[in-house]
Amino acid sequence: MSPFLRFAHGIDALNERVGRAVGWLVLAAVVISAVNAAVRKAFNYSSNAFLEIQWYLFAGVFLLGAGYTLLRQEHVRIDVLLSKFSRRTQVKVELFGFVVFLAPFVLLVLDLGFPFFLRALNSGEMSASSGGLIRWPAYLLIPVGFALLGLQGVSEFIKRLAFLAGKAPDPGMKTEGKTAEEELAEFLRAQQEAAK
Template sequence: MRALLKLSNAIDWLNAFVGRYVIWLILGSTVISGVNAVVRKAFNMSSNAYLEVQWYLFAASFLLAAGYTLLNHDHVRIDVVAGRLSKRTQVWIDVFGFTVFLLPLCFAILWFSIPFFLKGYQSGEMSNNAGGLIRWPVFLMMPLGFGLLMLQGVSELIKRIAYLMGLIEDPTSKKVAKTAEEELAEEIVRLAEAKNKIA
């Protein structure tokens, strides 16, 4: 079980790493959207490529962050009944859900999306829109995203079983951490203080 817990920690690290940087795709999508709107209104010109790259980036951020969201227990849960049950029963429900629903679903999506991506990559499929982009990069996001989600599902399953065996503390307790906004604000303050010391 120790080896499985090490695997779980490695998967957690991977999804935390991906989640930390995927947020920048949202910023990129927002900036492109704003620039596109200004150029369209001010100069009466635009390109479908701008619109498509926006949804490419948004799709990538949504799919690639799914595992990170599961790691942080931020998916929507409606625990009307389960919330009233004992912690062990709740963990058993999670084990059942991961085993019967999440992991088979991720496997099925990988099964169908990998050939779909490979076909698009080999054919060099392009968007039908004038000025549109090549499609395989966005097709790649589906197997990558569901692959990361499946890995995180395995990690969460390992943690639940380890908890039931009494090897670790409750893996479902949400760790209170600083938000990305709080971390950014602290970094800005730290940089400003460092700049003031230099000056």
């Protein structure tokens, strides 16, 4: 099980890095939105490209962050019935969910999403809006995001099998640690202290 667990931890590390990087897309979207609003008010000028890049960033946050969300056990769950069972039974139900629901859905979206991206790339598809952006970067987010989600599903499956075999701790328990907001606040404080 050890090589599989190393593989799972490698996937975890990948999604951890992607998730942390994706957080900066939120800041970029806010800055672009603020600049767009200021330019529109001050100079009575607006661009569809500014609006569309915000949409692209928003899509990137949700699609690229899906694997990170699964890693952090922050995805939507309905535990009303499941909470009445033992943890081992809960893990077996989660394994069933990965195999029956997550894996087929991810494979279907990859099967449909990658050709969708390739068609847009090859045709040079542009936004129908005046001054709009090319579309393929937004379409690329679909297969990349679902590939990351699928990989994280594989990692979670491996870790749960290892837990049932008694070779790993329970991966379904949220780790008590600092939130992303707390980590960002500490980083900003450290930057301010270094600037003094």
